[in-house]
Amino acid sequence: MKKASRKTVSKKKSNKRAKSAAKKKAPPIPAGYHTVTPYLVCRGAAGAIDFYKRAFGAREKMRMPGPDGRVAHAEIQIGDSRVMLGEEMPEMGAKSPEMLGGSAVGVFLYVKNVDAFTGKAIAAGATVLMPVQDMFWGDRYGKLKDPFGHEWSVATHKEDLTAKQMAKRAQAAMPG
Numbered sequence: 704m705k706k707a708s709r710k711t712v713s714k715k716k717s718n719k720r721a722k723s724a725a726k727k728k729a730p731p732i733p734a735g736y737h738t739v740t741p742y743l744v745c746r747g748a749a750g751a752i753d754f755y756k757r758a759f760g761a762r763e764k765m766r767m768p769g770p771d772g773r774v775a776h777a778e779i780q781i782g783d784s785r786v787m788l789g790e791e792m793p794e795m796g797a798k799s800p801e802m803l804g805g806s807a808v809g810v811f812l813y814v815k816n817v818d819a820f821t822g823k824a825i826a827a828g829a830t831v832l833m834p835v836q837d838m839f840w841g842d843r844y845g846k847l848k849d850p851f852g853h854e855w856s857v858a859t860h861k862e863d864l865t866a867k868q869m870a871k872r873a874q875a876a877m878p879g
Contacts, residue, residue, distance in 0.1 A: 758827035800852025
């Protein structure tokens with residue numbers, strides 16, 4: 704039986720330590736991400752990325768093309784949050800709002816100036832679902848639909864309210 708050299712044994716231990724250290728160093732939530740990360744399925748994901756850059760000031764973080772050249776997976780950053788997205792692939796269960804005839808999910812964005820943000824998004828091709836207005840809960844708020852069928856609630860927080868103040872305002876805003 705051949706004896707392992709000290710160099711070989713030392714190298715194996717070093718590799719084990721490096722792998723073990725790499726596993727221990729990885730945080731459960733990667734740097735730059737939050738606990739919840741939206742994933743959007745888009746018909747024409749490359750066009751959606753371009754739209755989000757123009758309309759929302761998104762920055763593309765990564766793009767992975769699929770075998771057919773379409774976007775299999777991509778990540779953009781809007782403000783301090785990541786959004787993942789990919790091409791509609793019904794064979795994989797990934798269906799866009801266009802394929803489904805609408806979306807039951809929306810994305811909520813807090814921005815510094817909702818009026819300016821909304822104007823930029825409209826100029827880039829977003830449709831207004833609800834004009835920006837002051838709301839009873841203390842936000843200046845509106846809703847948009849992007850050209851890919853996704854709905855975006857956009858707001859600037861204006862005032863902090865107690866639950867009691869908010870309930871009183873809700874009652875006045877929605878008399879029953």
